[in-house]
Amino acid sequence: MTFEPPSLTWIVLYPQIVLVIAGLVVMLLDSFSERGRKGHIGYVAIIGILAFAVVSLVLWGIHTTGFEGMIILDTFALFMNQIFSLAAVLTILVSLAYVKREGIPEGEYYALILFAVTGMSLLANAGNLLVVFLGLEIMSISAYILTSIVRERLHGNEAGLKYFLMGAFASSFLLYGIALIFGATGSLDLHTIGETIQTYSLQHTPLIFIGFCLILVGFAFKIALVPFHMWLPDVYQGAPSPVTGFMATAVKAAGFAAILRMFTQSFSALQIEWQSIIWVLAILTMTLGNITALVQNNIKRMLAYSAIAHAGYLVVGLITNSHKAFGAMLFYLVAYTLMNVGAFAVVIIFERKGEENLDIDDYRGLATRYPVIALVMSLFMFSLAGIPPTAGFIGKLAIFAEAVRAGYIGLTIVAVLNSVLSVYYYLRVIVNMYMKPRETEPPMATYDAPHLVALTIAAIGTLVLGIIPAYLLHWATRCFTSGF
Numbered sequence: 001m002t003f004e005p006p007s008l009t010w011i012v013l014y015p016q017i018v019l020v021i022a023g024l025v026v027m028l029l030d031s032f033s034e035r036g037r038k039g040h041i042g043y044v045a046i047i048g049i050l051a052f053a054v055v056s057l058v059l060w061g062i063h064t065t066g067f068e069g070m071i072i073l074d075t076f077a078l079f080m081n082q083i084f085s086l087a088a089v090l091t092i093l094v095s096l097a098y099v100k101r102e103g104i105p106e107g108e109y110y111a112l113i114l115f116a117v118t119g120m121s122l123l124a125n126a127g128n129l130l131v132v133f134l135g136l137e138i139m140s141i142s143a144y145i146l147t148s149i150v151r152e153r154l155h156g157n158e159a160g161l162k163y164f165l166m167g168a169f170a171s172s173f174l175l176y177g178i179a180l181i182f183g184a185t186g187s188l189d190l191h192t193i194g195e196t197i198q199t200y201s202l203q204h205t206p207l208i209f210i211g212f213c214l215i216l217v218g219f220a221f222k223i224a225l226v227p228f229h230m231w232l233p234d235v236y237q238g239a240p241s242p243v244t245g246f247m248a249t250a251v252k253a254a255g256f257a258a259i260l261r262m263f264t265q266s267f268s269a270l271q272i273e274w275q276s277i278i279w280v281l282a283i284l285t286m287t288l289g290n291i292t293a294l295v296q297n298n299i300k301r302m303l304a305y306s307a308i309a310h311a312g313y314l315v316v317g318l319i320t321n322s323h324k325a326f327g328a329m330l331f332y333l334v335a336y337t338l339m340n341v342g343a344f345a346v347v348i349i350f351e352r353k354g355e356e357n358l359d360i361d362d363y364r365g366l367a368t369r370y371p372v373i374a375l376v377m378s379l380f381m382f383s384l385a386g387i388p389p390t391a392g393f394i395g396k397l398a399i400f401a402e403a404v405r406a407g408y409i410g411l412t413i414v415a416v417l418n419s420v421l422s423v424y425y426y427l428r429v430i431v432n433m434y435m436k437p438r439e440t441e442p443p444m445a446t447y448d449a450p451h452l453v454a455l456t457i458a459a460i461g462t463l464v465l466g467i468i469p470a471y472l473l474h475w476a477t478r479c480f481t482s483g484f
Helices: 010-032 040-058 075-102 106-125 129-147 154-185 190-199 206-223 232-238 241-265 268-293 299-320 323-349 371-385 391-405 409-434 449-467 470-481
Strands: 064-066 071-073
Touching: 010 040, 010 064, 010 071, 010 106, 040 075, 040 106, 071 075, 071 106, 075 106, 075 241, 075 323, 075 449, 075 470, 106 129, 106 241, 129 154, 129 241, 154 190, 154 206, 154 232, 190 241, 190 268, 206 241, 206 268, 232 241, 232 299, 241 268, 241 299, 241 323, 268 299, 268 409, 299 323, 299 391, 299 409, 323 371, 323 391, 323 449, 323 470, 371 391, 371 409, 371 449, 391 409, 391 449
Parallel strands: none
Antiparallel strands: 064 071
C-alpha cells in the first residue's frame, strides 16, 4: 500500500498569501512604531491590497484547482477579488483621518480589514463547503471586531455584540446545513455534491432540501434578506462609518459570491425549488427595505434599509439563473461599491468626535457652503435610486432586462415599482441640501487628501460606468462563460 500525498497547487492561494503577509507586516509595524507616529500603517495596508489586486490580475485566465479541489482559481474568483480590493482601498482611504480622530488603534484596524478581505477571497475561491465555512468565519470575526473597535462608544459595543450573536446564530444554521448535505451525499466538494444529486435523483430527498434551506438561511442572514435582516440597521448605525460602508459593500459582495458558487455548482438540480423560495424573499426584501427607509431620519439607518432593498434587486438576477444575469449582478456589485462607499465618505466628512451629524436635516443648506460636496452626494443618491446616466441605473437595467427575458414579468414590475419608491428617500437628502434653508451654519467639513482621492474615484467610477458600461458588463459576463 503506497501513500499518495495530497495534491497541493499553491498558485490558487497566491492572492490570499499576499493579504496574510500584508496583515502580518501591518501588525509588526504597529508593534514597533511609536505612539502618534503610525500614520504610515494605513498606506502599507493600501499597498498590500493593491498587491493583492495586481496578483489577481496577473493570474487572470488561469483555471485550476488546488488542495484536492478545495480551492478553485478561475475568472469569477479573480473578478470578485477586484471588487473586494476596490471596497477595501476606498475604505482605508476614507479611514486615515477618521482613525486618528476617533483614537482607533491603527494596526488592529487595518490588519482586520486585510484579514476580512482574506476571508472574502476564500469565499469566492471555495470549491468545498468547509472552505466556505472557513472563509465566512474569517470574514465575520474580523467584521465583528471592526464594528465595536471604538471602545468608548456604547452603541458601537452594543452593535458589535448584536452582530456577533446574530452572526453566530447564522453560522450555526449554515454548519448544520453543511452536515446534512454531507450526510446525504457523502461529500463536501461543491461539484461532487451537484453530480451526486443529479446522478441519484436526490432532488426531492428531505435531507437534501432541509440542508439546502439551512444553508440558504445562513447566507440570507449575511446578505440581510428579509426576514433575516433584523440585525442590520442597528449594526450599521452603531459601527464606525467607514466600517459600515465596508460591510455594506465588500461583505455583501462576498456573500453573493458564495451563493453564486454554491447555487450554480451544487444545487442546480434544485433550481425549481430555490427559485420559488428566492422569488418570495426578493419581493419581501425589496418592499420592506424601501418602505422602512422612507421613514428614517438617521442617514446611516436610511442607507442600511437601502442596502436591504439593494440585496433584493440583486437576488432578482440570481432567480433568472443565466450567465448574462450573473454578469449583471457582478456589474451591479461594482457599481454599488462605488456609490455606497462614496455616500458614506460624504457622511464621514461631516462627522465629529462626539457630534456625528447623522440626521438628514443636518444636511439642510449644505449646497450653499459646500457646493462640490453636495453635487457629489447628489450623484451618489441619483445612482442609488437608479437614475440615468449613472452606474446604478445600468446595473438595475441589466438585471431587470434579464429577468424580463427569462419570463419573470411580475417580479420585474415589483422591482421597478420598488425602485421608483426609493427615489423619494434618496431625493429627500438632495432636497435638504439644495432647497431647504438652514438657520444655523451647516456642519464643518473635515477631510484630507486621501479622503478626496476616494471621493473622486467613487464619483468618476459611478459616472463613467453609467455612460460606458459595456466593457465591464462584457468582462463580468465572461467570468461565467469561460469555465465557471
